[in-house]
Amino acid sequence: MITGFGVAVAVSAAVVAVWAFVSAARGREPGRALLGALGVVEALLVAQLVIGIVLLISGDRPHSMVTYLAYLVGSLVILPVGTVWALAERSRSSTVILGVACLAIPVMVERIHQIWGAGNG
């Protein structure tokens, strides 16, 4: 797995999370800019899935294939589901929800890299 890219995904998600929490503390509902930033993080996660699949095709193997794929695909679900849930009832709580969803991303990315690394040292 490409560590640098994983770090970039995790850091960008963390930055968006902080942004969401600050914005919620100021009593704001989720704005377009924040939702756009979430879109960017999601795009990075899609890129990570593509990189993961390319690595598999090129012959590298993670410690546990099923777990690896489950986490790769699972990481894509969190932000869209979180966003739908957040926007169903708009308030400053929606902004917090987006922040919480973003916080889950670095954990997922870390797990993906752990599962990949366990087989490849």
Added chain:
Amino acid sequence: MADQDAQRTAATGPGRILVVVYGIFALAATSRAAVQISTKWHEAPLAYTLSAVAAVIYIVATVALARRGETSFRLAVAAVGIELLGVLVVGTLSVFDQEAFPDATVWSGYGQGYLFIPLVLPIIGLLWLRRTARR
């Protein structure tokens, strides 16, 4: 008022944040249990069974908290109550009998592997449900 009661829901305002945190724990606990049971079941059957039980409770709690109505409300109270009991019992067992828990479950060490969120979450959950009941 009866109409409002029928529509009683914990999933409004800050309660919606609670649902998301539960949802993430449902995801985390389920994937953890699935990995443990599918790859190394024989190493610690007790711990991994509890992992699976924890996962089911988080899923039930998430859905029950998110849905409207009296049945969902009662189910949520039950699930969150069992969750609190679970984290206390498993947390205590894992401290005193490390043999049975060589590999962490979500509730081991009172959830220390997850920043103690598993311990705090059911307490906040029950407080929120009590508030919902009074509204």
